[in-house]
Amino acid sequence: MQAQLTAAIIILILTGIILSFRLWCYRKQIHHIKEEIALMEKEDTNYQLSSFCPIGETEEVILAVNRLLVHNKEEENRLKRENRIYRESITSISHDIRTPLTSAKGYLQMLQKANMKEEKKREYLKTVEQRLDNVTDMLNQLFEYARIEAGEMELEPEIFQAGNLFAETISMFYEDFLKKNCEPKVTITGKSCKIRADKHAFVRIIENLIKNALVHGTGGYQLSFIQEENQIKIRVSNMTDSIDEKDMDKIFDRFYTTDQSRSRKTTGLGLAIVKGFTIQMGGTVKAQLKDERFTIEVWVPIVADEIFS
Amino acid sequence: MDYVLKTENITKVYGNHKVVDSVSMHVKKGAIYGFIGKNGAGKTTFMRMVAGLAAPEEGEIELFGSGELEKQRLRIGTLIENPGVYVNMTAKENLEVIRRNFGIAEKQAVDDMLEFVGLTGTEKKKVKNFSMGMKQRLGIAISLFRNPDFLILDEPINGLDPEGIIEIRELLLKLNQEKRITILISSHILGELSKIATHYGIIKNGALIEEFDTGELDERCRRCQKIFVDNENLAANILEEKLHINSFDIPGKGVLRIFEQLDDLEQINRELIINGVNIKESYLAGQNLEGYFMELLGGGAND
Amino acid sequence: MINLLSGEFYKLQKSKSLYICSIVMIAFVLFVYSTLVMVDKIQQGEVENGSMGVVVSEEAMEENEENPVSIFEQIGILDVLEQMFGVFAGIFTSIFAAIFVCGEYGNGAIKNVTGKGYGRWQIFSSKYIMTIIASILMMIAMIIATFLFGLVFSGTGGLDGEFFRNLCSYTAIELLLGAAFIGLIVAVNEICRNIGAGIAISICIVCFSDLITVGIDLVLKYFHFDFKISDYNLLNLMADCPIKNIDKSFAVRAVVMAVLWIIFSFGIGVLHFKKADIK
Structure with missing residues (x-):
């Protein structure tokens, strides 16, 4: 009897010790979490909750909170980054727009001066017009992009023979290529295959690709329009020295330009627009750099003849 | 901050x-x-x-x-x-x-x-x-x-x-x-x-x-024209008065560093000589980063 | 703090020195028993004295010559344990402690926890506690090995209630003293922070501290001081602890001294660790 009583008391004491230890652990754990959350509330930090001791389900709570934290943090960092890029691009766009405007204004002031030769006047006016065209171009591009982004771009898809339009569009740039002293190598196969797309958007894709090539390229231009099974591939390729292998991922990002310090001739929207339109047509884009040869390829699906014949 | x-x-x-x-x-x-x-x-x-x-x-x-x-x-x-x-x-x-x-x-x-x-x-x-x-x-x-x-x-x-x-x-x-x-x-x-x-x-x-x-x-490492002259005060005056150059400094006796108008160095040299400054040496210095740091760190001495 | 202990425990599991030192200790138990077996055989006249490198002193031989009984009748499990605790336990646990503690400093792994939200005393005490736990585990392994080998060699003859009472009280006091001793070793190693020096100093303490204290005792006695340092030295206490019928005064002294030494070594360690820079 005596022995059993002693045993019972010992067991009771042991249980008491274990239980109070567990209670202590719980309290410490909660306190620890509270302190850490207080720190995180006060500061902008990457810090995550840690555990004082593994007790009960507290660690699962910590894990869940950390998952939330990581998610929020990533979101926050992404937003901040985008905001920064956005601010920078606003600055650069304003700069880009101001330069031709200032110059145009300068010519206008000169025109206001009396006794000027008629010939000179015409020359100045032409320059002013050019500058204003530049501004209009940029604004159009910005506007277009903003609409694509906002999903307001109402495309009117129709079915047409893309090869002809391609040839037409590149012919408009003939003089620009001449100015650069190099004739592009043009390849067109499957001229008669048809695609379903907004004509305006299609032209814009080709325009932007060529403009991009003209600005960043150094020569060796190749423009091709190739039929590949059930899609067409538009390929614009040129030699370049201003682009890095690691830029390839970002090249279609909006406002992305390769070298910040380079004198700007683009808004960094051209290729973003290309991507936006292509995706709306159900196509894909890809950029690659190999031995200083920069290539952009755009695939657009072909509409089978039978469907509408 | x-x-x-x-x-x-x-x-x-x-x-x-x-x-x-x-x-x-x-x-x-x-x-x-x-x-x-x-x-x-x-x-x-x-x-x-x-x-x-x-x-x-x-x-x-x-x-x-x-x-x-x-x-x-x-x-x-x-x-x-x-x-x-x-x-x-x-x-x-x-x-x-x-x-x-x-x-x-x-x-x-x-x-x-x-x-x-x-x-x-x-x-x-x-x-x-x-x-x-x-x-x-x-x-x-x-x-x-x-x-x-x-x-x-x-x-x-x-x-x-x-x-x-x-x-x-x-x-x-x-x-x-x-x-x-x-x-x-x-x-x-x-x-x-x-x-x-x-x-x-x-x-x-x-x-x-x-x-x-x-x-x-x-700013510190930017390109400059380094001119060694006999009279740096006179040279400084000439730079300001005649050439309207304000961006220069005098790092030591007889030495001038000019940061402006670097595309027209002959003009600067000519103007200085005409106005009676003797130029001992004159060159375009683009102090590179490494050089600048070495200057800061060591002063050449191995202490 | 619990996290630090958990980290220490993980390191303990992964440290080879723990296993090696334990195995060597157990091997020594076996060695002691095999020596006994050999002596036994010599006494029984099966092996000639002096062969196989074993020399049994003549007196021991003579004493038993009249009546050659098995040596295991006289030397029981507790006697072997006394031998083990007297020398080997101290050596191997302190070697392990030196390796375990100095391992933190060798490549500076300690700096991963220092100054990272934990107080210095927390870091030191987790190391202190875990090393003591490890050495207690080692000593328990040694006790179990001694017990099992004892069963094999000398049979279950002497296993009565009194034996178990003696075993329990003896090992309890030895473990307590051992823990206090390892605490001291941890503090010493914390201060010297170098495996080689740590092991050397620890072994010196094990080997020479009894000699030194006994020497001081003699000097004190010479000057007629009625005071024996060796009564308060952990290693002397460990060696002197009677295996049977421990008297109360000894037990009290042992416990008090163990606690005092633990407080002392812990205090010294914390103080030093708090102040010293970490390489």
Whole structure:
């Protein structure tokens, strides 16, 4: 009897010790979490909750909170980054727009001066017009992009023979290529295959690709329009020295330009627009750099003849 | 301005030699602070004091704008001198110790971190058989393990091959830009630091002799026309009056540095000579970064 | 703090020195028994004295010559344990402690926890506690090995209630003293922070501290001081602890001294660890 009583008391004491230890652990754990959350509330930090001791389900709570934290943090960092890029691009766009405007204004002031030769006047006016065209171009591009982004771009898809339009569009740039002293190598196969797309958007894709090539390229231009099974591939390729292998991922990002310090001739929207339109047509884009040869390829699906014949 | 680290005249004496001599450093939030000095200039000792491994004899340290160092140091990741590892364990076991020590509940964090620093597939290899580069990576993994806001790295690219150096550089840039981690990084390889640093501190014989950011550095290293003349005051007058050049300085007797109108050097020289200044030497100097740092650090003397 | 202990425990599991030292200790138990077996055989006249490198002193031989009984009748499990605790336990646990503690400093792994939210005393005490737990485990392994080998060699003859009472009280006091001793070794190693020096100093303490205290006792006696240092030295206490019927005064002294030494070594260790810089 005596022995059993002693045993019972010992067991009771042991249980008491274990239980109070567990209670202590719980309290410490909660306190620890509270302190850490207080720190995180006060500061902008990457810090995550840690555990004082593994007790009960507290660690699962910590894990869940950390998952939330990581998610929020990533979101926050992404937003901040985008905001920064956005601010920078606003600055650069304003700069880009101001330069031709200032110059145009300068010519206008000169025109206001009396006794000027008629010939000179015409020359100045032409320059002013050019500058204003530049501004209009940029604004159009910005506007277009903003609409694509906002999903307001109402495309009117129709079915047409893309090869002809391609040839037409590149012919408009003939003089620009001449100015650069190099004739592009043009390849067109499957001229008669048809695609379903907004004509305006299609032209814009080709325009932007060529403009991009003209600005960043150094020569060796190749423009091709190739039929590949059930899609067409538009390929614009040129030699370049201003682009890095690691830029390839970002090249279609909006406002992305390769070298910040380079004198700007683009808004960094051209290729973003290309991507936006292509995706709306159900196509894909890809950029690659190999031995200083920069290539952009755009695939657009072909509409089978039978469907509408 | 938010400072992640601010020290006020901290001093450390070993014997009767002041290893760190009243250093007041200011590291801004979001900066990559390049801490430059020769070997033995006191970089490591300074970092050890910030990390709480050594106690300063004098001075104050403030972390994240707070004097509660023990608490704030939770937010610091450090790699000081050699990576602190158990050589008889594998990389994974080493990280597991860290995981347990800091009560990190995510068990997969160890594997994730190994992958992040490129140490996957070393499960069977003990750290004593690691190459220098692998050890360094493990050290970086340990320093990053608790998602720090501030990283203190002491010569992290020491002993790495060129590819490793590029990798670490890109990793640091990524951490700085994507996770907005402030980094204090020491080195004596100036070229490497100048590729990533946004701020610099120059330490010489234990004293922080200069602190500046990249903007100021560009200013100091920009191209200039260096002219050695017999009468620098007259020359300065001529520059201002006749040539309307205001951006120049006189670093020493008989020396002028001109930062403007560098495309018309003949004009400058001609004008000076016409007005009676004798030019001993004149050349276009683009003091490069390395040269500038060497000038700051050594003065040529090996002390 | 619990996290630190968990980390220490993980390191303990992964440290080879723990296993090696335990195995060597057990091997020594076996060695002692095999020596006894050999002596036994010599006494029984099966092996000639002096062969196989074993020399049994003549007196022991003579004493038992008249009546050659098995040596295991006279030397029981507790006697072997006394031998083990007297010398080997101290040596191997302190070698292990030196390796375990100095391992933190060899490559500077300790700096991963220092100054990272934990107070210095927490870091030191987790190391202190875990090393003591490990050495207690080692000693328990040794006790179990001694007991089991004892069963094999000398049979279950002497296993009565009194034996178990003696075993329990003896091992309890030895473990307590051993723990206090290892605490001291941890503090010493914390201060010297170098494996080689740590092991050397620990072994010196094990080997020479009894000699020194006995020497001082003699000097004191010469000057007629009625005071014996050796009564307060852990290693002397460990060696002197009677295996049977421990008297109360000894037990009290042992417990008090163990506690005092633990407080002392812990205090010294914490103080030093708090102040010293970490390389």
